Amino acid sequence: MKHTISVQLRNKPGVLSRVTGLFSGRGFNIESLCVAETMDSELSVLTIVSRGDAAIIEQITKQLHKLIDVIKVTDMAELPYVEREMVLLRMKAVETTRAEVLRIADIFRAKVIDVSSKTFTIEVTGSSSKVNACIELLRPLGIKEIVRTGTVAMARAPKK
Amino acid sequence: MKKVTGAEAIIKCLKEEGVSTIFGYPGGAITDLYDALMDADLKNIIVRHEQGAVHAADGYARVTGDVGVALLTSGPGATNGVTGIATAYCDSIPIVVLTGQVPRALIGNDAFQEVDIVGITRPCTKHNYLVGSAEELVPTLREAFHIARSGRPGPVLVDLPKDIITAKFDYPAKKAMTMPSYQPNTDPHPRQVEKACKAIMRAKCPVLYVGGGVILANAQDDLIELTRKLGIPVTMTLMGLGAFPGTDPLSMGMLGMHGSFCANMAVAECDLLIAVGARFDDRVTGKLSDFATKAKVIHIDVDPTSISKNVRVDIPIVADCRNALKAINIWFDTQPGINIEEEKACHQPWFETIQKWTEQHPMTWHDDESGIIKPQYVIEKLNELTGGDAIITTEVGQNQMWTAQFFKFNKARHLVTSGGLGTMGFGLPAAIGAQCAFPEKTVIDIAGDGSIQMNIQELATARQYNLPIKVAILNNNYLGMVRQWQELFYNRRYFATPMEVLPDFIDLAKAYGAVGLRATKKSEVEPVIKEALSTRNVVLMDFRIAREENVYPMVPAGKATTEMLLV
Ligand SMILES: Cc1ncc(C[n+]2csc(CCOP(=O)(O)OP(=O)(O)O)c2C)c(N)n1
Ligand SMILES: [Mg+2]
Numbered sequence: 001m002k003h004t005i006s007v008q009l010r011n012k013p014g015v016l017s018r019v020t021g022l023f024s025g026r027g028f029n030i031e032s033l034c035v036a037e038t039m040d041s042e043l044s045v046l047t048i049v050s051r052g053d054a055a056i057i058e059q060i061t062k063q064l065h066k067l068i069d070v071i072k073v074t075d076m077a078e079l080p081y082v083e084r085e086m087v088l089l090r091m092k093a094v095e096t097t098r099a100e101v102l103r104i105a106d107i108f109r110a111k112v113i114d115v116s117s118k119t120f121t122i123e124v125t126g127s128s129s130k131v132n133a134c135i136e137l138l139r140p141l142g143i144k145e146i147v148r149t150g151t152v153a154m155a156r157a158p159k160k
Numbered sequence: 161m162k163k164v165t166g167a168e169a170i171i172k173c174l175k176e177e178g179v180s181t182i183f184g185y186p187g188g189a190i191t192d193l194y195d196a197l198m199d200a201d202l203k204n205i206i207v208r209h210e211q212g213a214v215h216a217a218d219g220y221a222r223v224t225g226d227v228g229v230a231l232l233t234s235g236p237g238a239t240n241g242v243t244g245i246a247t248a249y250c251d252s253i254p255i256v257v258l259t260g261q262v263p264r265a266l267i268g269n270d271a272f273q274e275v276d277i278v279g280i281t282r283p284c285t286k287h288n289y290l291v292g293s294a295e296e297l298v299p300t301l302r303e304a305f306h307i308a309r310s311g312r313p314g315p316v317l318v319d320l321p322k323d324i325i326t327a328k329f330d331y332p333a334k335k336a337m338t339m340p341s342y343q344p345n346t347d348p349h350p351r352q353v354e355k356a357c358k359a360i361m362r363a364k365c366p367v368l369y370v371g372g373g374v375i376l377a378n379a380q381d382d383l384i385e386l387t388r389k390l391g392i393p394v395t396m397t398l399m400g401l402g403a404f405p406g407t408d409p410l411s412m413g414m415l416g417m418h419g420s421f422c423a424n425m426a427v428a429e430c431d432l433l434i435a436v437g438a439r440f441d442d443r444v445t446g447k448l449s450d451f452a453t454k455a456k457v458i459h460i461d462v463d464p465t466s467i468s469k470n471v472r473v474d475i476p477i478v479a480d481c482r483n484a485l486k487a488i489n490i491w492f493d494t495q496p497g498i499n500i501e502e503e504k505a506c507h508q509p510w511f512e513t514i515q516k517w518t519e520q521h522p523m524t525w526h527d528d529e530s531g532i533i534k535p536q537y538v539i540e541k542l543n544e545l546t547g548g549d550a551i552i553t554t555e556v557g558q559n560q561m562w563t564a565q566f567f568k569f570n571k572a573r574h575l576v577t578s579g580g581l582g583t584m585g586f587g588l589p590a591a592i593g594a595q596c597a598f599p600e601k602t603v604i605d606i607a608g609d610g611s612i613q614m615n616i617q618e619l620a621t622a623r624q625y626n627l628p629i630k631v632a633i634l635n636n637n638y639l640g641m642v643r644q645w646q647e648l649f650y651n652r653r654y655f656a657t658p659m660e661v662l663p664d665f666i667d668l669a670k671a672y673g674a675v676g677l678r679a680t681k682k683s684e685v686e687p688v689i690k691e692a693l694s695t696r697n698v699v700l701m702d703f704r705i706a707r708e709e710n711v712y713p714m715v716p717a718g719k720a721t722t723e724m725l726l727v
Contacts, residue, residue, distance in 0.1 A: 009341070013290075025283050059465065062465040068286070068287040
C-alpha cells in the first residue's frame with residue numbers, strides 16, 4: 001500500500017541524510033521525497049511517499065520518530081489530507097499535435113509556461129492520480145522530457 | 161568573566177557531566193586538547209589502538225552504568241574507532257566519543273587526516289554532531305551526554321574542529337535541557353500495565369524473557385521482586401545474564417541458539433511470554449514462525465521501534481523497564497482481592513514441567529578420564545574459584561558461549577560481552593575499562609586464541625596503568641565457532657579456521673612484562689587459576705583445551721528453537 005508520510009524536523013545540516021540513510025539502511029522504499037523549510041526557519045517539513053504493508057509502515061514511522069532531529073511524524077492515511085505534485089513536461093509541438101496538446105492541457109488546468117518553435121513546456125499541478133492521468137493522455141503526442149517535484153501533503157484543517 | 165579555550169571548556173563540561181576517566185589516543189587534531197588535559201584532574205588512559213579506547217570506554221560504561229568517554233584524533237584515529245562505536249550501538253551502551261577534526265576552513269577540502277566521521281558513523285550512533293561554532297560547543301556536549309544516557313542508551317559522537325578547540329569564548333552557564341524533538345517515553349501507561357497484570361493473572365504457564373534492557377535500566381531488583389512474588393520462571397538473553405541470579409531455581413539460564421533445553425522448551429510451550437528489555441533477535445527466536453506460538457506476548461521496552469518489529473506483540477508497554485516492573489509490582493501489591501500465594505501456587509505445575517525438562521537435558525558436558533582439558537571445566541573452575549564475584553568480559557566465539565552457559569552470573573553488570581555485533585577483540589580492552597572502574601575487583605577476559613590476537617596490543621595499556629587483568633585463553637588452536645559450523649554444516653571442511661601459527665602466549669606475556677601461565681592437563685587448571693588470581697599483575701593463562709569440543713545445545717540457523725542439537 002502507498003503511504004504519504006509527513007515529517008517535521010529540525011532544519012540542521014545532515015538531517016536529510018539521516019532520513020535517507022534510514023530508508024536505504026533498513027531497505028524501506030522511497031517513491032518520492034520532498035523537503036523544504038517551513039514558516040519557522042528552524043524547521044523543515046519533509047513529505048515522503050513510500051510503499052509497504054501495515055507492519056512496514058509502522059516501522060518506518062517509528063524509526064523516523066526515533067531520529068533525534070525529528071519532531072513529528074504523521075502517516076497521512078490516518079487523517080483527511082490534501083496532496084499536490086507539480087510536473088514540468090516538455091511536449092513535442094508540431095503542426096499536427098499543437099492543438100491537441102493545448103486542449104488536453106486546458107482540461108487538466110495545466111499552464112503553458114514556455115514555448116519554442118517545436119515545443120511547449122507545460123506545468124501540471126494536482127494529486128498524483130490527476131498528474132498521472134494527464135501524462136498518460138499526453139504521452140502519445142510525444143513527451144520529450146519530464147521533471148516531477150514529488151508529492152507534498154498537508155492535513156486538512158479541522159472543520160471548526 | 162575570564163574567557164576559556166575550547167579545550168578548557170571541554171574539560172570543564174566533562175567534569176560537570178561526572179566524567180573521571182578518558183580513554184584515548186593522541187594526534188594532530190587533538191593535541192591542544194591533550195595539552196590542556198595534562199593539567200586537568202581527569203584520569204587519561206592512553207591505549208595502543210583507538211578501537212581499544214572505544215571498547216574500554218564501553219566496558220567502563222557497562223560495569224558502572226555511567227557514560228564512558230573516548231577521545232580520538234581525526235582521520236585514521238576516528239575510523240579506527242568505528243568498530244568500537246558500532247559495538248556499543250548494537251548493545252545500547254552509553255558512550256560519548258570525541259573526535260578531532262581538521263579546522264573548519266579546511267573541511268571539505270580533502271585536508272590531511274580529514275574524514276567525514278559524522279557521515280561514516282551516522283548509522284551506528286544514536287546521534288552525532290559536527291560542532292559548527294564555539295558557542296555551540298558546550299551545549300552540544302551537554303546534549304550528547306543527555307542523549308547517550310537517556311531513553312534507550314547508545315553512543316553519541318561529537319566531532320571537534322581544531323580551530324574550535326583553540327577558540328576563546330565565555331563558558332555558557334548550565335541551563336535546563338530542552339529538546340522538543342527528543343522526549344523518550346519512560347513512564348508506563350497505567351491501562352497497559354493493568355492489561356499486562358490481568359494477562360499474568362490468567363496465565364498458567366508464564367515465562368519472563370529478559371534482555372539487556374533490564375540491566376541498562378538497573379531494574380534487576382524489581383525483576384527479582386516480581387519473579388519471586390509470582391513464581392514466574394526466567395530466561396535471559398546473552399545481554400540479560402546477571403539481571404536475575406543464575407543460581408536461583410527459577411532461572412532457566414540463557415535461551416536461543418545456544419540456550420538451555422528447558423529455556424527453549426519453556427518458551428515454545430508457554431501461554432504467556434513477558435519480554436522485558438529484549439528485542440526478539442534472530443539468535444533468540446530461531447525460525448520466527450515457530451517462535452512461542454502458544455503464547456500471548458507482553459513486551460516492555462523503552463524503544464517503540466523494538467515492539468512488534470519481529471514478533472507480533474499483544475500488550476506493548478513503552479517505558480523504562482524499571483518503571484514498568486515497579487508499576488506491575490505495585491499493581492499486584494495493591495489490587496484488592498488478589499491472593500498472591502494462590503497466584504504463585506497456580507504456577508507450580510508449570511514449574512515442575514520445567515524441572516522435568518531440566519532433568520531430561522541439563523546444561524552439561526562430557527567429562528572423561530583422558531586428562532584433556534574441557535573448556536567448560538575451565539569456566540566452572542573460574543566460577544568456583546572467584547566465588548562468582550568477578551567481572552567477566554569475553555571475546556567472541558565458543559569461548560563466549562561456554563562462558564554464558566557455565567558461569568553462573570548472579571549479579572547485573574558482571575558480564576561484559578559484545579552481544580549484538582559479536583566483535584572479536586572486544587574482551588581485553590573492555591576489561592581495561594572495567595578494571596579502571598573497579599580497581600579492586602577481579603576482572604577476567606575469557607578469550608579464544610583467535611580473538612585475543614585482535615587487540616592483544618592492549619596488554620601494554622593494562623601494564624602501563626597497573627591494571628591486573630587476567631586473560632583466560634581457551635586455546636583450541638582454531639577459530640572454533642566457525643570450525644564448529646564447518647564440522648556440522650560444511651562436511652568438516654576446515655578451511656580458514658586452523659590457527660596454523662600462534663604466538664607462544666607465555667613468551668608473549670613476558671614480552672609485555674606480564675605473567676604467562678599454561679595448563680595442558682586437567683589437573684593443572686586449578687593451580688593455574690589460583691596462581692593467576694593471587695598475582696597482582698596482568699596474567700595471561702593459556703589453557704590448551706580439547707580442540708574439537710563443540711558448544712551444545714545448538715539450534716541450527718533458521719530452525720525452530722525446539723530443534724536443538726544436544727550434547
Ligand atoms: C571482528 C570479527 N571478525 C570475524 C568474526 C567471525 N567469527 C565469529 S567467532 C570466530 C572465531 C573465534 O575464534 P576464537 O577467538 O579462537 O574463539 P573460539 O570460537 O575458538 O572459542 C570468528 C572468526 C567476528 N565475530 N568478529
Ligand atoms: Mg579458538
